[in-house]
Amino acid sequence: MWISDVICILGWLLIGFAQKAWWLYCGRALLGCGISLLTYLVPVYISEITPKNLRGGFTALHEFVIGCSSSIAYVVGSLVNWRIFALLGLIPCLVQFFGLLFIPESPRWLIKTGHDLAFKASLSRLRGKNVDVSLEAAEIKDYTIYLEQVTQKSFLDMFQRKYLHCLIVGVGLMVFQQFGGMRGILFYTARIFESAGFPGQVGSIVAAATKITVGAVGVLLLSVYGRRPLLLVSAAGACLGALITGLSFLPHEGLLLKELCSVFFLIGVVVFIGGYELGLGSIPWIIMSEILPINIKGSAGSLSNLVSWIGSWVVTYSFDAIFEWSSAGIFFVYSCVCAAAVVFIARLVPETRGRTLEEIQVSITELEDNL
Structure with missing residues (x-):
């Protein structure tokens, strides 16, 4: 997600300060790459960090915010110059880029890559300090071990x-x-x-x-x-x-x-x-x-x-x-x-x-x- 944010930031900068048409083409291409990555990565990340009873609601809320944001973007885009609009597009990218500093890595990805200590710390941080995560951690770890036996080559x-x-x-x-x-x-x-x-x-x-x-x-x-x-x-x-x-x-x-x-x-x-x-x-x-x-x-x-x-x-x-x-x-x-x-x-x-x-x-x- 960090990489995707960097790609989107570069794309918006190219569009906002475009001097020639090919700047716009390159900016749109970069935005296409960045947004397509985020479109997949964010629902996956949400599904991997949330408890089963909240997972659907959180992911649906993410899609709902996208819909609202699209509607707002149409309104703003009709009111301001396109260069200003492109530079305004930097704001959510920068917010997410720095916001990622304060959220943990996916516990399931950490256990898959062999970071056992970080896996437990991440899961505990997501569930709360006073919550016993041993049962959930064991279930995730057991299934990950099983998957290692059928790893995609x-x-x-x-x-x-x-x-x-x-x-x-x-x-x-x-x-x-x-x-x-x-x-x-x-x-x-x-x-x-x-x-x-x-x-x-x-x-x-x-x-x-x-x-x-x-x-x-x-x-x-x-x-x-x-x-x-x-x-x-x-x-x-x-x-x-x-x-x-x-x-x-x-x-x-x-x-x-x-x-x-x-x-x-x-x-x-x-x-x-x-x-x-x-x-x-x-x-x-x-x-x-x-x-x-x-x-x-x-x-x-x-x-x-x-x-x-x-x-x-x-x-x-x-x-x-x-x-x-x-x-x-x-x-x-x-x-x-x-x-x-x-x-x-x-x-x-x-x-x-x-x-x-x-x-x-x-x-x-x-x-x-x-x-």
Whole structure:
């Protein structure tokens, strides 16, 4: 995370003080590298340091803050010069860079790398001075010793049969998260609303308000109902919202029908964004950080992260052209992807609420052995 912060700081400085176009290209490239690393590393770190009863809530809160920050960034970016905006981007990077001085290393990473004393000290610091961590420490250590016997020797080892289930779940959720279309809709919100006869500013306000409100609700519900049920409801809601939005773009005649379609459009967009933010926007990162064994977490997590950002680029890059070709069709495609996500989640995604990372990984291993 320190390295990622340094990369992001360099990126913002290049953009803020850019003298030529290639400075901007280099700055954007550095920011892409830094942010993509943090996108994966932060949920993993949170999952490795938090107790099982708080893990989902903390990781969901992280995703919720990202959503709120994105909304704030859109507002600030419309008010200040782009160079000033780039320099403002340095602030969170610097806060995190220096903040990392005051937080401990992941206990699971420390025990994996043979730092036994630091492992116990880190776990005690995270749980509190008066908390007995011996049972949790023993469980983490025993599972780490087991993993040392099956240590990954190369990048391709993560494709072994015993890791196949967690790899399919991790990568599959990233595919559905991105190809469900949220990136395209958020980046082209003004364009979509203007095509439906609304001012672009209305779209930005509706999207931001829905993201923040439903994101907060998702954080509260996650620890109560668990990952899997919330994911199912989220994917089903996004499917319904995309379907309603697509229907509202179909050709229609008459003033009354036009007004009805405008109402359906608003309902569809709100349901789609709300459904997505309830679970698909954050829970895939939570589950990926939980189900991957620590010995393949680097390679399998990198693969999932790569798939996620490639999907984001494809959806963002293709949205404008497909929307121009068929305004209704693109939402029908997103609806079908979300419907497929419902089936995928129902068949393959395990519930991880209330279990330690070691318990989750043992249960997945046993499931693979029984297949």
